[in-house]
Amino acid sequence: MSEKLDIIVVGAGVFGLASAYHLQKKNPSKKILLIDRLADAGQANTAMSAAAVRNTFSSRTNQILTDTTIDFYIDVQENLKFDLDLQLVGYLWLLTEKQLADPLNKKWMEKMDANKIKYELYEGENLKRKLPELSMKVSDNEEARIMNLEDIKAGLFGVKCGILDPSKLVSFYKNEFARISKVKPMFNTEVEELILEPPNKLGVPGEPFIWQDPSVVGVKTADGEIRGDTVVMAAGTWVNKLTDPTGIDGRVKVKKRQLFRVSTEGSQSLKSILNVKSFNKFNSLPFTVLPRGVYLRPVRQEESFWVGCADKLNRPFKYVQTEDDWKSEQNYFEQSMYPVLSAYLPAFKDVRPASGWAGAYAYSYDAVPYVYKEAGMIFATGDSGSGIMKADAVGRMVDALYRGEKTTTLHGGVKIDTGTLSIGNRKVEKEEVLI
Ligand SMILES: Cc1cc2nc3c(=O)[nH]c(=O)nc-3n(C[C@H](O)[C@H](O)[C@H](O)COP(=O)(O)OP(=O)(O)OC[C@H]3O[C@@H](n4cnc5c(N)ncnc54)[C@H](O)[C@@H]3O)c2cc1C
DSSP, X not given: OXXXXXXXXXXXXXXXXXXXXXXXXXXXXXXXXXXXXXXXTXXXXXXXXXXXXXXXXXXXXXXXXXXXXXXXXXXHHHTSOOOOOOBOOOEEEEEEHHHHHOXXXXXXXXXXXXXXXXXXXXXXXXXXXXXXXXXXXXXXXXXXXHTTOOOEEEEEEESSOEEOOHHHHHHHHHHHHHXXXXXXXXXXXXXXXXXXXXXXXXXXXXXXXXXXXXXXXXXXXXXXXXXXXXXXXXXXXXXXXXXXXXXXXXXXXXXXXXXXXXXXXXXXXXXXXXXXXXXXXXXXXXXXXXXXXXEEEEEGGGTEEEEEEOOOTTSOOBSSOOGGGGSOOXXXXXXXXXXXXXXXXXXXXXXXXXXXXXXXXXEOTTSSOEEEEETTEEEEEOOTTOOTTTHHHHHXXXXXXHTTOSEEEOGGGOEEEGGGGOSTTXXXXXXXXXX
16 A cells, blocks of 8 residues: 555454544544454454453443443444344352452442442342242252352342444444545455654664664555554454564463353253343343353343353463464363353253354453553553453543543543553553453
């Protein structure tokens, strides 16, 4: 591409898309190129996601990012009439006595109370009445005892939480960006390298020298160089691959994550769980998290559940997502998730997944995203497994940083310091409630 661009957004996942959209909306005269190595937008981890949304975080920053992003999605669906298949079915955390008494969880609830994040606590019989298929007492089950599974005491129900269709969210941002953009996005185009150059190039071999203050002025692809004043780095779990050769720190660690589809076909009890009537107006199971982190995402249009678990120990951190991270592991379902699932929900006994898939999370060190400027680039990374539910806020912060605004206005007029997600001036608490 010969023409010089104002902004190049590398990566058309949900972070890149939301960034491109908000940048273009607020800077209508700027030429913004969205570039991705895949055939279309949102085909990498965004497409692999469970696409659940919740505002029930412990970190105040994550609460704000998600609360305003969910409000934006509600607005898109209800007022702009763009169907995202957003259903606020709720999030149900099933907690043991120990978990209920855990000071971290107590603090989590206090922080939600303090910030008016709505949740309800269903204890004992009240929970059992709502979800009769749940086996709350597992301590008399020998297998459960071997696995150190404990009885469930309560369910914490997050109200402004739910699920959406990630492909519809991608279409929304992609279409809206295309409508206002001056530059056609480039797909099937891999960024092979970042171009690092000094502002006043001397044309001497060995440049850039340490005294030249080089910055990233564009990208190299197989078809040549593309130059832009600002590069927005939204390459997710591949960021280190692009930044490492330039000596810039990509700052994320990558971990594989998997989902398995379990059909309710032929099982009345599974259908009753999926279509339970006591939690929300959709007559749907909420997004439900069992002790040990095994979770169920209802997919009622497929008469199925997606079952996942973000395992911590024994799942290696990687530096960059690899081919292997796209393959689900049947034995992970059978040996790690299934025993927990069938102990608490016996209706899943002998059930096997019809299919599975995998992707990866790009973790920041505190599980709050990164939005910062470095060497001519604006980074929008560190999704930490909750990028769908934070994307709109992240996109707005990228735009505010680009325009040099000290304060970002999020959806609904909520203000946040634009430096909040930066590195040098980072003002966030470590997130304690991760799935
Ligand atoms: C199993 C699973 C379940 C999840 N569940 C949830 C959930 O319930 N809720 C939630 O909010 N989040 C969830 N997530 C996380 C969510 O999917 C991510 O946070 C989100 O997709 C991150 O978006 P992104 O744009 O940063 O990354 P991606 O969607 O991965 O986009 C990065 C893009 O960069 C492109 N790219 C990379 N390198 C280059 C290059 N060199 N040249 C050109 N293009 C490049 C890639 O092709 C890709 O399209 C889940 C993720 C997984 C894997």
